[in-house]
Amino acid sequence: MSIKAQEKPLGLKVFVLVFLTLWMFLAAFPFLWTLWGSFKVEGDFFSKADWANAIFGTLTQVETGDRFTGQGYHGAWIQEEFWRAALNTVLVCLFVVTISLTFGTLGGYALSRSTYRYAFWFLIIALIFRAMPPITLVSGYLPVFFQWNLWGHLPTAIIVLVAINQPFTLWMLHSFFKNIPQDLDESAMVDGCTRFQAFRHVIIPVMWPGVITTGLFSFLLAYNDFAVTAMILDQQNQTMVPKIASFLGTTQTKGNVMFAVAAVVSVTAPLFVMIMFFQRQIVSGLTAGAVKG
Amino acid sequence: MKHSAFFWFVLPSATAMLLFIFFPIVSIIVQSLYVEHAQVIIETENCGPFGCTPTTMVDQEATEALRREQPLGRFAGFTTYLDRGHLAVNEVAAAWDASSGWRDFGGRMLNLPFYKAMAFTLTYTFIVTPLTIILGFMIAVAVNGAVRAIRGPLIFFSLLPMIVTPLVGSLILFWMVDARGIIGATLQALADDPGLSVKASTPLMWIMLMVYGVWHAAPFAFIVYYAGLQTVNTDTLESAMIDGASRWQRIRYVVIPHLLPLTTFIALIQLMDNFRVFEPIVSFAASAHATSLSWAIYNDLGGETRQLSSAAATSVLTILGVAILLSPVLVRTWREFSRART
Numbered sequence: 001m002s003i004k005a006q007e008k009p010l011g012l013k014v015f016v017l018v019f020l021t022l023w024m025f026l027a028a029f030p031f032l033w034t035l036w037g038s039f040k041v042e043g044d045f046f047s048k049a050d051w052a053n054a055i056f057g058t059l060t061q062v063e064t065g066d067r068f069t070g071q072g073y074h075g076a077w078i079q080e081e082f083w084r085a086a087l088n089t090v091l092v093c094l095f096v097v098t099i100s101l102t103f104g105t106l107g108g109y110a111l112s113r114s115t116y117r118y119a120f121w122f123l124i125i126a127l128i129f130r131a132m133p134p135i136t137l138v139s140g141y142l143p144v145f146f147q148w149n150l151w152g153h154l155p156t157a158i159i160v161l162v163a164i165n166q167p168f169t170l171w172m173l174h175s176f177f178k179n180i181p182q183d184l185d186e187s188a189m190v191d192g193c194t195r196f197q198a199f200r201h202v203i204i205p206v207m208w209p210g211v212i213t214t215g216l217f218s219f220l221l222a223y224n225d226f227a228v229t230a231m232i233l234d235q236q237n238q239t240m241v242p243k244i245a246s247f248l249g250t251t252q253t254k255g256n257v258m259f260a261v262a263a264v265v266s267v268t269a270p271l272f273v274m275i276m277f278f279q280r281q282i283v284s285g286l287t288a289g290a291v292k293g
Numbered sequence: 294m295k296h297s298a299f300f301w302f303v304l305p306s307a308t309a310m311l312l313f314i315f316f317p318i319v320s321i322i323v324q325s326l327y328v329e330h331a332q333v334i335i336e337t338e339n340c341g342p343f344g345c346t347p348t349t350m351v352d353q354e355a356t357e358a359l360r361r362e363q364p365l366g367r368f369a370g371f372t373t374y375l376d377r378g379h380l381a382v383n384e385v386a387a388a389w390d391a392s393s394g395w396r397d398f399g400g401r402m403l404n405l406p407f408y409k410a411m412a413f414t415l416t417y418t419f420i421v422t423p424l425t426i427i428l429g430f431m432i433a434v435a436v437n438g439a440v441r442a443i444r445g446p447l448i449f450f451s452l453l454p455m456i457v458t459p460l461v462g463s464l465i466l467f468w469m470v471d472a473r474g475i476i477g478a479t480l481q482a483l484a485d486d487p488g489l490s491v492k493a494s495t496p497l498m499w500i501m502l503m504v505y506g507v508w509h510a511a512p513f514a515f516i517v518y519y520a521g522l523q524t525v526n527t528d529t530l531e532s533a534m535i536d537g538a539s540r541w542q543r544i545r546y547v548v549i550p551h552l553l554p555l556t557t558f559i560a561l562i563q564l565m566d567n568f569r570v571f572e573p574i575v576s577f578a579a580s581a582h583a584t585s586l587s588w589a590i591y592n593d594l595g596g597e598t599r600q601l602s603s604a605a606a607t608s609v610l611t612i613l614g615v616a617i618l619l620s621p622v623l624v625r626t627w628r629e630f631s632r633a634r635t
Contacts, residue, residue, distance in 0.1 A: 008438070012540070016435045020447065023432055026508065028450040030465045031457070033475065046473035054475065103306040110302030114294040120630060122303065124623070129314045131615050133569035135587045136608035139324065139594055139601055140317025147364065163313030166306045195298040224458040226572055227587070231594055241460050245575060248464075261468070264461050275452050279445070282452060286513060287520035 031268060038265045039068040042258050072262030076247075082263055084236075085243035088154060089223065092239055095158045096222035097215050100165040104218075105211060107166075108173025109199060113182065123174065126167035134164050135227040145232070152234030160232060161222050168221070169214055175288055176210030177203075213285040216278055223271075240267050318612065324605035325373055327366040332356045366602065373606040380610075381405045407607070410584040413499070414614075417585065418567040421506035425563055426556060428507060429514020434544070436515070437522045448516075455512035463505050463576035470501060498582040505573050510566070514559050521555045522548070564618055586611045 008016070036055070037045040043059035053059060057067045064071070076082045111119050141160065145151040180203065188198040223241075230242035238246070244267065247260040275282065294302075333355040338345045360366075375382045388401035402408045436447050454462060469476045472490045481489045491497045525548055533543050571587035574580060580588065586607060593604035 008540075016438055019431065020435050020439060023435070024447065024450055027454050027512070030462075030469060031453060033469065034465045045468070046471060047478075048473050051475045051478045103309060107303045107306035110294060110299045114299050116294075116296075116299075119299070122307075124626065126310070128616075128619070128623075129310060131565045131619055132314065132318070133571070133587050133611060133615070135569070135571060135590050136321065136611050137314060137317040139590060139604040139608050140320035141313075142594065142599065143324070143364070143601060144320070159309070160313050163309040166310050167314075170306060195294065195302075199302075220456065224460075226458075226460050226575070227591065231591075241458055244464070245460060248576075248578075257468075260464070264464055267461050268457055271456050271458070272453075275449060275456055279449055279452070282456070283448065283516055283520070286516045 031272075034261060035265055035268075038072055038258070038261045039070065040258075041069060041071065042256075045258065045261060072258035073266070075256060076259040076262040076266070080247070080259055082240070082243060082266065085238050085240045086266070088233075088237055089239040089241075091154060092158055092161065092229070093219055093222045096161045096165065097218045099158070100162045100169050100218045101211055101215055103162065103166060104169030104173050104214065105207065106199075107170050109177050109203060111170060111174045112177035112180075113185070123171065126170050130167035130171070133227075134225070135231075137164070138228060138231045141232065151232065152237060154233070154237050157229055157232050157237075157239075160228055161225060164228065165218050165221055169218060172214045172217065172285065172288060173210060176207070176214070179210075180206060209281075212278075213281045213288070216274070216281055217285055219274075220271075321605040321608045324365070324601055325609050326368060326370060328369040328373060328602050329366045330356065330359050330363070333359060369602075373602050374610070377405065378603055379407045379606050381407060406584070406589065407610070410586050410589045411614075413583045414568060414570060414585045414587075416499070417503060417506060417570050418564060418618075421503050421510065421567050422560060422563045424503075424507045425510040425514050426559055428511040429559070430518050430552070432511065432515040433518035433522055434548075436519060448519075451512045451515055453512075454508050455510065459509060459572040460576055462509060463573035466501075466505050466508070467577050492578070495582040498577065498579050502570075502573050502577060502579060502583055505577075506567060506570065510563055513562070517555050517559055518552060521552045525551050561619075561622055565615070568615060568618060586614065 033054075040054060040057050040060045041063050043063070044053045044057050047053040047059075060069055061067055063069075077086075111123060142151070145156060150156045184206070185195075185198040185202050188202045189195065193201065225239075226241045226245065229239045230245060233239065233242065240263070244260060244263050247256075247263060333352040334349050335352045335355075336347055336349050339348045374380055377384055384405055385402065388398060392398035392401055403412060432451065436444060436451070439447060457465075468474050470480070470491045471477050472481065472492070477491060480491070481487055491501050529547050530543060533547050538546065569587050570585045571591065574583060574585055574588045575591075580592070584592075590604045590607050590611070593600040593607065
């Protein structure tokens, strides 16, 4: 569509350019700034004298003899045992994604193939559950978990996150399965497959693009969760996000904000890599729900 | 699909949702009607050389036994809902009688924790949602007009504020607006007021939280609109152009109507997500200036004494809020569904 009449007038071009530059700055600068600052000492990151110190690391040079320092990372990962939280996060994410995808593909497939009224209501109820703020459910869990001694363990958090994930996973996979032609599994069933065999041999081989996209969002939900993990896990089993929140309480008084800064950068880095590799899937996933309007 | 096959396929996910979403909802409704047992007090007479004095002490054993016997506590009906921490009926009535006008009444209401949280949550929801939609739309149009080669990197950086953990994203902004951080220092220089601190001022804190909200959510609106822009009918655009429509008219009468269904979708998701605003308040340590319903629940549950009944009552009220917010959408879906069937 490169027609002459479509060309923008100069003023508009400049405006768009300025606007985009401004937005890029707003979106990316805070992260770059924090990444850069995490290798400085606190006196530079929060500079009373001159904000430019954070760039040149004046005090860092005075205190450590070098322009960059790994003190924050050392303090967070080793001294405050952030590695343990990272390990817990890996476990939680791995299991949440696997389990919720298993449950979600089965359910989403059935919902996309059923023409009965109850399938519609199932989806509507799932939508209502999706709207519940997770923290409202937590006060329902706590007394039961205390009584049965389930509180504080990783498996408990995993199964709770799987359940909270389900409504979203079902909706997303339901719309993906809708796009897989129904003739595919029906012809397999005509050939004598049971419903499950048709699913196993015909649908599973073609469903991976949708499953990967949904898996990314399940991962994000488990990785980013604060409300549930902060309330349900004990000190030993904390994942990274509640751990950072606990840094804020304890270490700020000790003057170790830099631990929190280093931890924040450590949490952001995997997400950065993830967007780099899966940008296309994330974009298609965000729009998948919208297509239905 | 046969009923039995459907049943087995949805069984795992239905069980998970039943056990960990539906039952907890029932459980908080029940819990909110009970309060914890009072401690059993026994009175003994303490007799010394100067006569006897009655003293009271807590009977730990009896208290423990009572709590074990009825773990829910004692039935209290709606008292938790009506107390000072929630709907605060008596306090509202008192404020109504004592206040001199609407402004005064509003000010008094904001001293009550539930109404304070409600005020911020609603303000946040209804200011952030439209701003998100507008900003997202503007970015989408701008990126769509950019050279194809740089669109990839543009989308990459635009996604960052949304994908990054809310707690972490808001912490990053919070450190920058700290009086010693780069934005905070710049603001001080701009306002020419070295004492200016976002942390200390309620209006600035509200603005900051909402700026964060828009920053965090705009990429979502952007991506959805951007995808929508790819499917705008070029024939319609061209014929509008031939008919002499200006650039603005083409956006107003072709593009915007095309994107309208997407706007409903974005608005729905954003209303749900903004209503649960929570993490930024923790990160910004903003609870002195702004609290939200989710934060109120978190606050009740954390700390030394877990106030389960109070948290449950706030949870029920929050769920009611969500239901009211969602009801127009649900009614519309229901109408469409019944129309499709007849």
